[in-house]
Amino acid sequence: MGKGFFISKAVGIAAIIVGAGALATIIALSVVYSQEKAKNNDNVLPTDGGTTSKPPVTTTAPSNEPWDKYRLPKSLVPDHYNVTLWPRLKQNLTTGLFIFTGQSTVEFVCAEETDLILIHSNKLNYTKRENNHLASLTSLGGVKAPSIKSSWLQQVTQYLVLQLDGKLMKDHRYHLHTDFTGELADDLGGFYRSEYMEDGVKKVVATTQMQPTDARKAFPCFDEPAMKAIFHITLIHDLGTVALSNGEEKESSNVNIEGHDVQKTVFQPTEKMSTYLLAFIVSDFSFINNTIDGVLIRIFARTPAIAAGQGDYALNKTGPILKFFEKYYNSSYPLPKSDQIALPDFNAGAMENWGLITYRETALLYDETFSSNSNKQRIATIIAHELAHMWFGNLVTLRWWNDLWLNEGFASYVEYLGAHEAEPEWNVKDLIVLSDVHRVFAVDALASSHPLSSKEEDIQKPAQISELFDAISYSKGASVLRMLSDFLTEKVFTMGLRTYLAEFAFGNAGYTDLWSHLQMAVDATGTDIPETVSNIMNTWVLQMGFPVVTVNTSTGIISQKHFLLDPDSEVTTPSIYNYEWIVPIKWMKTETIQHPKWLKNESVTIDEMKVSGSDWVLANINVVGYYRVNYDQGNWERLLGVLSTNHVAIPVINRAQLVDDAFNLARAKIISTVLALRTTKYLNKEREYMPWESAVGNLDFFYLMFDRSEVYGPMQDYLRNQVTPLFTHYKSLTDNWKNVPVGHMDQIHPNLRSTVYCNAIAAGGAKEWEFAWSQFKNASIAIEADKLRYALACTKQPWLLNRYLEYTLDPNMIRKQDATSTIVYIANNVIGQSLAWDFVRARWSYIFTQYGGGSFSFSNLVNGVTERFSTEYELQQLKQFKEDNAEVGFGSGTLAVDQSIERTIANIKWIAENKQNVLDWFKAEEKP
Structure with missing residues (x-):
């Protein structure tokens, strides 16, 4: 699944700290997107479709019966399904509901004798069949099938349960037939x-x-990723509409069913695949298409969007990215078509359905007048992310969700490689450091973090599965796989990857299978690594967190320690590796790249890292390693000296790293906060995007902690002075803002839309807000609507912000897909923060029920509304919030609540220890 999106917090801090003029520069540089990993809503109450009798539903407490376990037994193995679905695109006049009806036949093999059939079903109502049961069973091959003794729906574990009066025979095949109705709800x-x-x-x-x-909400199915099967899909749909599914259209004809003239579209059978990758869509969208090496590529969207050319960019870039991955994997694209469709309502960024990828409109449609460089880059990277999944995830699929990190982490890594192929002049591969590595460090530095890989038995319930769709799985997964590819070399990495895909094609695998194939590549090439791939990588996969590597250039000793943002926090999760990692270290000495080293234990002495005089050491070149770096004070001083006199001697990525590491080391009390602030003094000479984005992102923490205190004024003055030379540089580069620079990271127009909208609304009142609201409601371009939706949260009028919060509960005002991010936008506004927190606390039960506790966006919501918390009073409110809503629950936001409490405690300590020093430093820097 692809990435969601929200405006970078760096934009918010820049807006207030540097003022409107300097802000334009920061926005002009801001081409990197922040990631919101959104997931589905599965908490809407079941409803009767109005056309079938409602079967009994059990609500008894869980027992030790098979139907009270969340995992399917191994007794039945699906082979193929025949599914016909008829969605009604008009409301039922009796019930007021939109419904769909369906029929399904699944052919399965009995792997172990059993008198029980369990098949997943959620919120479906069944038409009773023979003997008043919810399904019928027939046997293939002359053996009579046992009769169904009893049938019911097990609500908690989401099963259709069929007890038989005899046993199914091992190795025999059976058909299970059902007729059902479901609600075509707006629950995403x-x-x-x-x-x-x-x-x-x-x-x-x-x-x-x-x-x-x-998938179990659409038809009864064995809804686990290892239960792969072939799917024969037929859609009944209104005349004049277009039906799409994973397979190619086989035939389509007009028919009359139950007195209705409709269209019947039959699709070619799919490849053997998992249920979670199925897709079927009925719309009256238009499309554009192209064919590359026999593969049909189509972009579908609303007719006006296609007519306006908004699908052209995606169509032009899909072919090159698809061909890149064929070469990268050494494997032809396994399907005859690649459909991509932009949907007005979609909770995630995108979804890698095999042959029919679904997107938010903002993740696929590009308009050069309204779309920023950030929007364009996001489209390229998300297309690459989803196409990467066509092999890694779809062709070879995880066995169970505890290995989700491998699937999403891999796609989140190679999306940069695919986007680089599509746009080689952007140098987009470097931006993984800001978008993923630095981003996930903030989460993985908490004692409440979690390992990449979970135990299979710990991931059973749907809510537990949804909770895995977080920054750890995506961004840490991407970071450690990038590190692995680097120390093996891309040649060896892709060699192992290709044999892995070849062996497990159309099947399932786990991360240890990938390690085995990479080890085979290592052995075949004689690659020199200090341990096996498995031994190295397990230290990164099976324990949470990451190390800070300290380099002492006086003694040559390098050492490692578990990095915790709050060093006083208690780590209760045990680790078989005692929080030590096998660390690859790329480094340079005074502008010369040195031979890589490995840190396998707590510490080791490396004589080459001793320096004297003006020489300096820089570790983790280009931040290919997943760790932070600290130095002895002498080396820090020499690095600061290089930054102030000849900053280009340090690679641009590492200039961003020095700032980010320093600020976070200071928060962890490893170095002084003043030392961290000193890394920003050279910025008046910096013209590159990445170091500036790193600095602004880290100063965002200062903004959150001090925007309500006397520190804020001197901080604003200091940053204005630092950014003025950059503003002047771009004024000159653009000939007084007349010309648009050619460089991807130098762009200005139309990247200023969000800034202009936000500042105008902040400076205005109700009249300006109402005008922007009308523009938002009437916007026909999704990216433009998103910019306006963000800007509406910038108002300084509390009553407008309160009204805006209420709008998030009405899908006619704010789409459900946008509700939680809108609340976070409001919370990012210093005036709206307390309003948003009060709103979330008061409405938590309703929000949780309506917008889905299983949605990944719930973790973003919890983190977003509590990010500014830094007082004892706010901490107690947060703890009370956790206690008050224990019965309602937090779904995928459960871990985020604990992380917010931990972060608030750390913030309280940090302010108490640093406020005066920070104030004094900023004041001192004001002096001429």
Whole structure:
């Protein structure tokens, strides 16, 4: 699954600290997107479709019966499904609901004798069949099938349960038939509806989002990733609409069913695949297409969007990215088509359904007038992310969700390689350091973090599965795989990757299988590494966190220690590695790259790292390693000297690293906060994007901690002085803002839209807000609507912010997909922060129920509304919030609540220890 999106917090701090003029420069440079990993909603209450009898549902407490366990037994193995679905795109006049009806036949093999059939089903109502049961069973091959003794729906574990009066025979095949009705709800999960206005007419799309556990909301199925099967899909749909699915269209004809003239579209059978990758869509969208080496590529979207050319960029870049991955994997694209569709309502950034990838409109559609460079880059990287999954994830699929990190981490790494192929002049591969490595460090430095790989038995319930879709799985996964590829070399890495994909094609695997194939490549090439791939990588995969590597250039001793943002926090999670890692260290000495070293134990002496005089050492070149670096005071002083006199002697990525490491080492009390602040003094000479983004992102923490205190004024003055030369540079480069620079990271127009909108609304009142709201509601371009939605949270009027918060509960005002991010936007506003926190506390039960505790966006919501917390009073409120809502629950935001408490405690300590020193330093820097 691809990435969601929200405006970088760096934009917010820049807006207030550096003023409107200097802000333009920061925005002009801001081409990197922040990531929100959004997931499905699966918490809407079940409803009766109105056309079938509602079967009994058990609500008894869990027992030790098979149907009370969340994992399927191994007794039945699906082979193929025949599924026919008929979504109604108009409301049922009796119930007021949108519904779909369906019929399904699944052919399965009995692997172990059993008198029980369990098949996943959630929120489906069944038409009773023979003997008043919810399904019928037939046997293939002349053996009579046992009769169904009893049938019911097990709500908690989401099963259709069939008890038989005899046993199914081992190695025999059976058919299970069902007729069912479901609600085509607006809950963004399973088979759901998306609505939009076109020419004053409301239109409805029937679409899907199955990952991770919502295929069972569309039809009864063995809904686990290892239960791969072939799917024969047929869609019944209104005349004039277009039906899409994973497979190619086989045939389509007009038919009359139950007195309705409709269209029947039959699709070619899929490859053997997992249920979570299924997709079927009915719409009246238009498309553009191209064919590359026999593969049909189509981009679908609302007709006006296609007519305006908004799909052209995606179409032009999909082919080159697809060909890149064919070469990278040494494997032809395994399907005859690659459809991509932009949906008005979609909770994630995108979803890698095999052959039919779904996207938010903002993740696929590009308009050169309204879209910023950040938007364009996001489209390229998300397309690359999803296409990478066509092999890694779809062709070879994880066995169980505890290995999700490998699937999403891999795609999150190679998306930069694919985007680089599409846009080689952007140098986008470097930006993984800001977007993923530095981003996830903030989470993984908490004692409440978690390892990449979980135990299979610990990941059972749908909510537990959804909770894995977090920054650790995506961004840490990407970071450690990038590190692995670097120390093995890309040649060896891809060699092992290719044999892995070849062996497990159309099947399932785990991360240890990849380690085995990479080890085979290491052995075949004679690559020199200090331990096996498995031994090295398990230290990064099986324990949470990461080390800070300290280099003492006086003694040559390098050492490692578990890096914790709050050194006083208690780590209760045990580790078989005692929080030590096998660390690859790339380094340089005074502008010369040295031979890489390895740190396998707590410390080691490396004589080459001793320096004298003006020589200096810089470790973790280009931040290919997943760790922070600290130095002895002497080396820090020499590095600061290089920054002030000849900063280009240090690679640009490492200039961003020095700032980021220093600020976080200071928060962890490893170095002084004043030393961290000194890393920003050279910025008046810096013209590159990455160091500036790193600095602004880290100073965002100061903004959050001090924007309500006397520190804020002197800090603002200091940063204005630092950014003025950069502003002047761009004024000159653009000939007084007349010309647009050619460099991807130098762009200005139209990247200023968000800034202009935000500042105008902040400076205005109700009239300006209402104007922007009307522009938002009438926006036909999704990216423009997103910019306006963000800007509406910039107002300084509390009553407008409160009203805006109320709008998030009404999907007619704010789409459900945007509700939680809108609340976070409001919380990012210093005036709106307390309003948003009060709102979330008061409405938590409703928000949780309506917008899905299984949604990944819930962790972003919890973190977003509490990020500024830094007082004892706020800490007690947060603890009370956790206690008050224990019964309601927090779903995928459960871990985020604990992380917010831990972060607030650390913030309180940090302010008490640093406020005066920070104030004194900024004041001292004001003096001429």
